[in-house]
Structure formats: structure tokens, C-alpha cells
Amino acid sequence: xxxxxxLTKHVNEPHSYTLDFYLTQQRGxxxxxxxLTLDPNDIIEQVKASGLRxxxxxGFPTGLKWQFVLKDTPKPKYICCNADESEPGTFxxxxxxERNPHLLIEGCAVACYAIGAKVAYIYIRGEFYHVQQxxxxxxxxxxxxxxxxxxxxxxxxxxxxxxxxxxxxxEAGEETALIESLEGKRAQPRIKPPFPAVAGLYQRPTxxxxxxxxxxxxxxxxxxxxxxxxxxxxxxxxxxxxxxxGHVKQPGVYEASMHTxxxxxxxxxxxxxxDDRPLKAIIPGGSSVPLLLPDQLDTPASFDAVxxxxxxxxxxxLIVMNDSVCMVWLAMNLLHFYRxxxxxxxxxxxxxxxxxxxxxxxxxxxxxxxxxxxxxxRVSNNIVGKTLCAFGDAAATPVISTMKLFRQEYxxxxxxxxCPLPAPWRASRPLFAGAH
Amino acid sequence: xxxxxxxxxxxxxTLPEPGEAFAxxxxxxxxxxxxxxxxxxxxxxxxxxxxxxxxxGQQGYLTRAAMQHVAQQIRCTPAEVEDVVSYYTMFFTKPVxxxxxxxxxxLSCALLGAERVTEELSAVLGIKxxxxxxxxxxxxxxxxxxxxxDRAPVVMINDTDWHERLAPEHVRRFVxxxxxxxxAALSGCHLHKEQGAGGGGQGAR
Ligand SMILES: Cc1cc2nc3c(=O)[nH]c(=O)nc-3n(C[C@H](O)[C@H](O)[C@H](O)COP(=O)(O)O)c2cc1C
Ligand code: SF4
Ligand code: FES
Numbered sequence: 001x002x003x004x005x006x007l008t009k010h011v012n013e014p015h016s017y018t019l020d021f022y023l024t025q026q027r028g029x030x031x032x033x034x035x036l037t038l039d040p041n042d043i044i045e046q047v048k049a050s051g052l053r054x055x056x057x058x059g060f061p062t063g064l065k066w067q068f069v070l071k072d073t074p075k076p077k078y079i080c081c082n083a084d085e086s087e088p089g090t091f092x093x094x095x096x097x098e099r100n101p102h103l104l105i106e107g108c109a110v111a112c113y114a115i116g117a118k119v120a121y122i123y124i125r126g127e128f129y130h131v132q133q134x135x136x137x138x139x140x141x142x143x144x145x146x147x148x149x150x151x152x153x154x155x156x157x158x159x160x161x162x163x164x165x166x167x168x169x170x171e172a173g174e175e176t177a178l179i180e181s182l183e184g185k186r187a188q189p190r191i192k193p194p195f196p197a198v199a200g201l202y203q204r205p206t207x208x209x210x211x212x213x214x215x216x217x218x219x220x221x222x223x224x225x226x227x228x229x230x231x232x233x234x235x236x237x238x239x240x241x242x243x244x245x246g247h248v249k250q251p252g253v254y255e256a257s258m259h260t261x262x263x264x265x266x267x268x269x270x271x272x273x274x275d276d277r278p279l280k281a282i283i284p285g286g287s288s289v290p291l292l293l294p295d296q297l298d299t300p301a302s303f304d305a306v307x308x309x310x311x312x313x314x315x316x317x318l319i320v321m322n323d324s325v326c327m328v329w330l331a332m333n334l335l336h337f338y339r340x341x342x343x344x345x346x347x348x349x350x351x352x353x354x355x356x357x358x359x360x361x362x363x364x365x366x367x368x369x370x371x372x373x374x375x376x377x378r379v380s381n382n383i384v385g386k387t388l389c390a391f392g393d394a395a396a397t398p399v400i401s402t403m404k405l406f407r408q409e410y411x412x413x414x415x416x417x418x419c420p421l422p423a424p425w426r427a428s429r430p431l432f433a434g435a436h
Numbered sequence: 437x438x439x440x441x442x443x444x445x446x447x448x449x450t451l452p453e454p455g456e457a458f459a460x461x462x463x464x465x466x467x468x469x470x471x472x473x474x475x476x477x478x479x480x481x482x483x484x485x486x487x488x489x490x491x492x493g494q495q496g497y498l499t500r501a502a503m504q505h506v507a508q509q510i511r512c513t514p515a516e517v518e519d520v521v522s523y524y525t526m527f528f529t530k531p532v533x534x535x536x537x538x539x540x541x542x543l544s545c546a547l548l549g550a551e552r553v554t555e556e557l558s559a560v561l562g563i564k565x566x567x568x569x570x571x572x573x574x575x576x577x578x579x580x581x582x583x584x585x586d587r588a589p590v591v592m593i594n595d596t597d598w599h600e601r602l603a604p605e606h607v608r609r610f611v612x613x614x615x616x617x618x619x620a621a622l623s624g625c626h627l628h629k630e631q632g633a634g635g636g637g638q639g640a641r
Pocket of ligand 1: 053056060171209
């Protein structure tokens with residue numbers, strides 16, 4: 001494969017996280033030095049030309065997001081880096097933060113300069129305490145060396161980067177919920193508009209960007225937007241980190257271009273299936289996106305191609321499943337997650353996820369009825385499109401997708417009064433058996 | 437109506453226990469005072485999670501007295517603090533064991549045996565998820581995806597340490613090890629261990 005890694009090239013080397021390593025091996029802080037000689041608008045134009053799309057899940061063009069940030073205002077502005085990394089199946093950002101933290105710090109500083117901010121907050125999930133230790137120590141080193149703080153490179157530009165630790169809430173990854181959480185409240189989304197670009201953190205103009213997104217910014221400044229766009233298919237340029245987990249031989253984080261197909265990711269990068277069992281389905285973009293079947297594996301792993309195939313690239317968390325997985329169990333497992341993580345602000349999501357979980361649990365325990373299947377559909381469709389944030393649609397997706405692709409498995413649960421596929425790796429007793 | 441009405445699972449509210457008088461130690465007070473400068477002076481509330489972590493670290497869990505102290509520090513009402521505490525899963529309002537074993541139960545971990553890990557832990561410790569063993573050493577908790585799914589099944593110990601790839605058949609030895617050697621028994625985060633020791637690790641390929 002001709003692709004040469006840029007984000008994670010060095011992460012397996014022992015001192016890759018140090019400032020010294022970054023400066024000597026990765027042209028560290030050259031992008032910031034260059035950026036500070038440019039007009040901020042030129043940087044935004046460059047990022048737009050590169051076609052960089054957000055790596056947090058939605059794939060929204062980053063340059064455009066920055067352009068929307070209110071310009072003519074006396075208010076301070078902010079960059080909020082989304083390091084919540086809480087989408088099930090996603091584990092890429094912590095590699096960047098832990099093994100290449102200065103790339104993120106430099107990305108934060110360039111982003112601040114581009115939108116006219118002086119402060120960036122990195123909102124990191126509370127469970128990543130060990131990652132936070134590395135990141136904070138390296139931020140301090142960046143201050144000491146003059147890459148953060150006052151009057152960077154004598155340019156007159158000041159920039160502070162702070163880490164903010166969350167405390168266990170998936171919903172804190174949603175951008176307005178993240179802002180609420182940063183303000184010291186429950187992580188519950190706001191009604192949009194106004195968008196964060198106009199009234200975000202402390203009601204001031206704010207851009208929320210994912211860790212991997214910001215890590216691409218120094219590369220674009222340094223090597224140019226054409227180089228970046230040329231790394232992948234049209235409108236899907238740049239390097240991409242793929243998280244592969246589940247029933248594969250070598251789960252892990254893999255950097256590749258978005259030309260790479262799902263099949264290559266699963267069978268070449270991740271070494272294929274454990275015990276060479278047949279692949280039953282994959283979830284290509286974190287738990288919130290529809291499943292894809294084995295005959296769709298030749299789809300390139302790009303935002304556009306995966307969407308065309310009927311799913312979404314999302315956060316590029318590939319969850320791979322072999323033929324031992326019961327699809328009703330899968331939906332139940334994920335609905336447990338969504339039920340637990342619903343922030344409770346909208347009724348369809350708060351109550352609907354609870355209903356779905358209970359219905360699935362009953363089916364899985366062999367106590368489901370035929371009409372439960374219709375009810376599952378009805379409840380799901382009463383969530384989709386009727387909630388404040390994208391969580392609602394995400395929560396209904398595992399049910400809708402498995403019912404569409406594996407309807408016969410649902411039927412079999414009702415007909416046989418038991419789970420026809422009780423894998424040995426599951427709990428010996430179904431969660432719901434006899435629980436009435 | 438055949439189906440019982442859904443329980444309002446987000447609104448089950450119990451008052452936290454009052455607990456003993458609480459104030460930050462001078463050390464924690466100094467930490468808090470330094471930390472709060474990260475935010476604009478009129479936005480002290482942003483430091484609430486940090487203050488709660490400090491209080492929890494000092495006392496093991498959060499009592500009403502601790503929440504009142506945090507409210508004073510933040511200059512908000514105790515109800516606002518309670519509102520936040522009750523939302524986030526990493527805060528405890530009851531005493532917990534010395535080691536809180538947070539077993540990830542979400543899909544990628546479950547595919548590799550996380551449900552069995554919890555069952556084994558339950559059997560070895562003689563407690564159900566959510567409970568603390570009589571000696572006060574272990575609390576067992578099931579949590580949702582910890583963001584390290586390539587190292588499934590993953591366990592977070594307290595809110596700082598990790599143990600990765602805990603197969604169900606290793607559970608008994610893991611518990612004995614943890615009893616005997618404390619946190620030295622933990623695998624830690626793979627990135628730390630493998631790279632820190634001089635390479636060979638697989639941060640990313
Ligand atoms: C329920 C929910 C959870 C999310 N969790 C995350 C997350 O953990 N990390 C992340 O970067 N984006 C997450 N997002 C996406 C963010 O809302 C937002 O789109 C993203 O941070 C924007 O950054 P980007 O443009 O760089 O992708 C989540 C969205 C939703 C609706
Ligand atoms: S959809 Fe769910 S998570 Fe999103 S705001 Fe509504 S209740 Fe909260
Ligand atoms: S599913 Fe367990 S860490 Fe992600």
C-alpha cells in the first residue's frame with residue numbers, strides 16, 4: 001500500500017509524545033510559525049480548499065464551520081476541542097492525545113488564530129485520566145518553550161490551552177451539551193439556533209472540533225490543501241484513523257486513506273476474523289449507524305461511499321461481528337447503552353429508549369410476543385426525527401437496522417420462545433428471564 | 437393496557453446523606469484556587485466538576501455537606517451542585533470499596549466476553565453489580581463504553597486506573613492479584629506500558 005501515515009507515523013516509538021521528539025522528527029510547531037505570518041482568513045480558506053471534514057461524527061466541512069464563527073463582535077471567542085470520545089467502538093483520539101499530543105496542541109493554537117480566539121478548552125472524558133496526565137504535562141512544556149502563552153513567536157498572538165475533565169456522560173460529546181458541561185451544568189443539548197458559531201461557550205462565538213480534526217490542521221498549513229485533498233477520494237481527503245474492534249484478529253487503530261475499502265480494513269489491516277469464522281455484519285461508524293452486510297464490504301471507507309451504501313462513516317469505529325452474534329441481542333446491548341445515556345431532555349428519547357430496551361430484553365429472554373415486533377417499529381419511528389439532538393435517531397438505529405436486515409431472527413425469538421443463538425461468550429442467564 | 441408504564445428512569449431522586457462537616461484540605465483548596473483561573477472570573481461554575489473530583493478524592497464519595505462546600509466554592513446553590521452530581525456517572529453519593537471495578541458492558545467488550553467477566557466477578561466477590569463486598573475492598577459496577585474497545589474487555593479501576601483484556605477465565609487470578617499487590621497488578625493502559633517500555637506496542641498501524 002502506497003499510503004504513508006502522517007498522524008500516527010511515530011506513535012509506536014517510545015518518546016513520540018515528547019516536545020523534543022515532535023520538534024526534531026515531525027517539524028513541530030513550524031505550522032504555527034507559518035500560520036502566524038498569514039492572514040487568519042487565508043488559513044480558513046486553506047482549510048476549506050483542503051476539504052477537511054469533521055472527524056467527530058457528522059463529517060461537516062471544518063473550514064465552513066470556522067467561517068461561520070461570528071467575526072464582528074467585541075466578545076471573546078473560543079475553540080472547544082471535543083475529546084469526549086464516547087461513541088461505542090471509537091478509540092482513536094486517545095492515541096493522538098497520548099502519543100502525539102503536541103500535534104493537537106499546535107492544532108488548537110492554529111485554530112484559535114484562524115477564528116480569532118485566544119483560548120482553547122480540550123474537553124476530555126473523565127475516564128481518560130491517564131491520557132489527561134500526558135496531555136497536561138506536554139501543554140506545560142509547550143508553555144515553557146513559548147509555543148503557548150503570551151506573544152507567541154513575537155507575533156503579538158496570545159493563546160491558552162486548557163484541559164477540562166468530564167465525568168462520565170456520553171451525551172457530553174454532542175457539541176452544545178459539551179458546552180453546557182463546560183459551563184458547569186448537566187450535559188444536555190441546547191436548542192439550535194443559535195448555533196455555537198454565534199452563541200456558544202458563555203454565549204460567545206465558539207467552534208467545537210474533534211481531536212482528530214484539529215490534528216489535521218497543522219498538516220494542511222504545512223503541506224498545503226492540495227496535498228491534503230490528494231490523499232483521498234474527492235471531498236474525502238486527508239488521512240483517516242479507523243478504529244477496528246470486535247471479532248477480528250488484530251483489533252486496533254489504523255491510519256489509511258479513505259480509498260481503502262471496508263474489506264481491506266477488516267481482512268488486511270485487522271488481520272481477518274478470529275478463528276476464520278464467517279463475518280455476519282459490520283457497523284462501520286460507531287454504534288449509532290446502520291449495519292452493513294458482507295456483500296457490501298467492497299465499499300470504500302469514505303464519508304460519501306459509506307453513506308451511499310446505506311450507512312454512515314460517523315466516527316469510523318468499525319465493529320465487526322461473526323456468525324455467533326444474535327441480532328436481537330445486539331440491539332438489546334446497544335439499547336441498554338442508549339437508555340442509560342439519554343440525557344432525558346426529550347420525552348421520545350428518554351421514554352422510547354426505555355421501552356425499546358425492555359421490549360428487546362423480553363424478546364431475548366424468550367418472552368416476546370408477535371405484536372412486540374410492530375411495537376418496536378412504532379416506538380422507534382416515534383423517536384426518529386422527533387428529538388432535540390441526533391442522539392434520538394442514533395438510539396433507534398440499531399433496532400430499525402437489525403429489524404430491516406434480520407427480521408427472521410426477531411420472528412424466530414417469538415416462534416421458539418428463546419434466543420436461537422445463545423453464544424458462549426454471553427452471560428449464562430438472559431438479563432430479563434422471569435423479570436415481570 | 438398490557439404493558440406497565442415505563443419507569444421515569446432519569447428522575448429517581450433520593451437526597452444525598454448529610455455526612456460529617458466538610459471542607460477542602462488546605463492542599464485541595466490551593467489546587468482549586470489555581471484551577472479556577474482557567475475560566476473567566478464570572479464563570480466559576482465551569483470548575484464544578486473539578487471541585488467535585490477534589491471532594492470525592494478527599495472523602496471517597498460525595499455527601500450533602502461536601503456538595504454544600506462545593507457550592508460555596510463555586511458560589512452557586514447546593515441544589516445546582518446536586519443537579520450536576522446526579523447527572524454524571526463518575527460521582528458516588530454512597531461509600532464505595534477501595535477498588536471500584538467498572539466493567540465495560542457495551543458491544544465491543546461484550547462480543548469478547550464482558551458479560552461473562554461480570555458474572556465471574558460477581559461469583560468470586562459474592563456481590564451483584566452495584567454492590568460493595570462486606571470487607572469494603574471491592575465495588576462492582578457495569579459501565580458503558582470506555583473508549584478502548586480494541587483492548588476488550590476493559591475494566592476501569594476507580595476513576596484513574598485501567599486493566600485491559602480481562603478474559604473471563606482470568607478473573608479469579610486478577611482478583612487475587614489485586615488483593616495481594618494492589619494497583620501493581622493492573623495492566624494499565626496499553627499505550628503507556630508497551631511504548632513506555634521501549635516499543636513493540638501497537639498504538640496504531
Ligand atoms: C450524542 C452525540 C455524541 C457525540 N459524541 C461525540 C464525541 O464523543 N466526540 C466527538 O468528537 N464528537 C461527538 N459528537 C459530534 C459532535 O456533536 C460534533 O459534531 C463534533 O464534535 C464536531 O467536531 P468535528 O466537526 O470536528 O467533527 C457527538 C454527537 C452526538 C449527537
Ligand atoms: S435526543 Fe435524547 S440525548 Fe438528545 S436532547 Fe433529547 S433526550 Fe437528550
Ligand atoms: S465497548 Fe468496551 S471499551 Fe468500548
